[in-house]
Amino acid sequence: MKTTSRPFYRTSFPRLRAGGFSLVEVVLAVGIMALGIVTILGLLPHGLEMSRKTANEQAETRIVDNIVGELQASDWDTLGGVLTAGSALFQYDDQGLRLSSTQQQLTTYVARVRLENPSERDDGTVLTGKDNAAVRNKFLRRVRIDVAATQSSQFNFDNPPPAAVVKRFTSLIAKMRP
Numbered sequence: 001m002k003t004t005s006r007p008f009y010r011t012s013f014p015r016l017r018a019g020g021f022s023l024v025e026v027v028l029a030v031g032i033m034a035l036g037i038v039t040i041l042g043l044l045p046h047g048l049e050m051s052r053k054t055a056n057e058q059a060e061t062r063i064v065d066n067i068v069g070e071l072q073a074s075d076w077d078t079l080g081g082v083l084t085a086g087s088a089l090f091q092y093d094d095q096g097l098r099l100s101s102t103q104q105q106l107t108t109y110v111a112r113v114r115l116e117n118p119s120e121r122d123d124g125t126v127l128t129g130k131d132n133a134a135v136r137n138k139f140l141r142r143v144r145i146d147v148a149a150t151q152s153s154q155f156n157f158d159n160p161p162p163a164a165v166v167k168r169f170t171s172l173i174a175k176m177r178p
Helices: 008-012 023-073 101-106
Strands: 087-092 109-115 125-128 134-137 140-149 166-174
Antiparallel strands (some): 087 109, 140 166
């Protein structure tokens, strides 16, 4: 009887040919992974821009809240110096915290405060009543707060440069004490 011998690698190592990846499979996996990484890297600038805008919004909100709180707590006759000077200019850092005169090299934001309408200084604010009639309230004053992201303490709010963004906020200040 004639016996046929099988090759050595098939008898001794039966699973040797079953494992591993082909070159085509490796190239496809690397291509899919590269596509995913490129997509994620493409979203990175958008995320950074959104983060910067959010930080600016938070700082500006903190500035306005700070100013309104100080005006509300100040003397009604001078309104923190706004009424006597016509307007007040304040400088803030990148976190929206007011700077002292020795810290002004850190200026990131400049804010100007003034009355929305100068006639409200003595007469108060005109409000709309229930029947759309104008009612003057002498215990309210409307202030306008302009905030600009600039390092210049001499920033011109009335005629800003074309690239400068100036945000305007309006708030009512009430007379709390007699």
